[in-house]
Amino acid sequence: KQEVTQIPAALSVPEGENLVLNCSFTDSAIYNLQWFRQDPGKGLTSLLLIQSSQREQTSGRLNASLDKSSGRSTLYIAASQPGDSATYLCAVRPGAGGTSYGKLTFGQGTILTVHP
Amino acid sequence: NAGVTQTPKFQVLKTGQSMTLQCAQDMNHNSMYWYRQDPGMGLRLIYYSASEGTTDKGEVPNGYNVSRLNKREFSLRLESAAPSQTSVYFCASHRGYEYEQYFGPGTRLTVT
Numbered sequence: 001k002q003e004v005t006q007i008p009a010a011l012s013v014p015e016g017e018n019l020v021l022n023c024s025f026t027d028s029a030i031y032n033l034q035w036f037r038q039d040p041g042k043g044l045t046s047l048l049l050i051q052s053s054q055r056e057q058t059s060g061r062l063n064a065s066l067d068k069s070s071g072r073s074t075l076y077i078a079a080s081q082p083g084d085s086a087t088y089l090c091a092v093r094p095g096a097g098g099t100s101y102g103k104l105t106f107g108q109g110t111i112l113t114v115h116p
Numbered sequence: 117n118a119g120v121t122q123t124p125k126f127q128v129l130k131t132g133q134s135m136t137l138q139c140a141q142d143m144n145h146n147s148m149y150w151y152r153q154d155p156g157m158g159l160r161l162i163y164y165s166a167s168e169g170t171t172d173k174g175e176v177p178n179g180y181n182v183s184r185l186n187k188r189e190f191s192l193r194l195e196s197a198a199p200s201q202t203s204v205y206f207c208a209s210h211r212g213y214e215y216e217q218y219f220g221p222g223t224r225l226t227v228t
Binding site for chain 2: 031032034036042043044045046049051089091093102103104106107108109
């Protein structure tokens with residue numbers, strides 16, 4: 001069964017700092033991996049989607065990398081701002097061959113606080 | 117585009133009451149999902165519909181039923197609500213496995 005772990009569980013940084021959020025998964029047979037942001041009391045907003053054949057994706061100040069063979073992904077946030085404060089969730093879509101094929105498996109999330 | 121919409125936003129039920137959570141998407145997506153989110157448990161899949169006319173159980177289907185009414189709409193029904201079903205419910209959809217999955221704003225349900 002695919003398991004997704006996110007470290008750290010919480011992170012507090014001063015504004016302007018560059019930071020890295022980590023996501024690891026136990027089964028490397030994935031279709032793709034998606035990073036989400038969730039603000040308190042809100043739904044999930046998609047940030048980046050990385051296909052299994054890709055190494056990284058970039059959107060503005062965000063860069064996500066994928067090392068499928070080692071079961072790891074990182075989300076890099078450059079020049080952090082207070083508005084980046086939210087919970088960041090990593091989700092893996094398993095590949096073919098298992099009962100969970102195609103259905104996202106989520107990590108527990110990293111709670112990020114960026115203080116002025 | 118409104119994306120994925122859910123109604124109601126909030127609901128309080130008494131134990132044993134029934135209700136239906138509504139979800140609609142205007143992105144012409146094939147697949148739709150229902151999740152619940154609980155503190156310490158993360159997001160768990162209740163039911164999904166890979167395409168119009170099909171539905172399948174997810175990780176935690178007990179106590180729930182679903183209907184894929186058409187390509188746009190996917191409803192979740194609680195026939196006899198229990199306090200253990202107090203949660204935040206999210207609907208999601210995507211065009212296909214290689215595409216991003218989009219989420220609705222959620223329904224916050226309390227069962228007393």
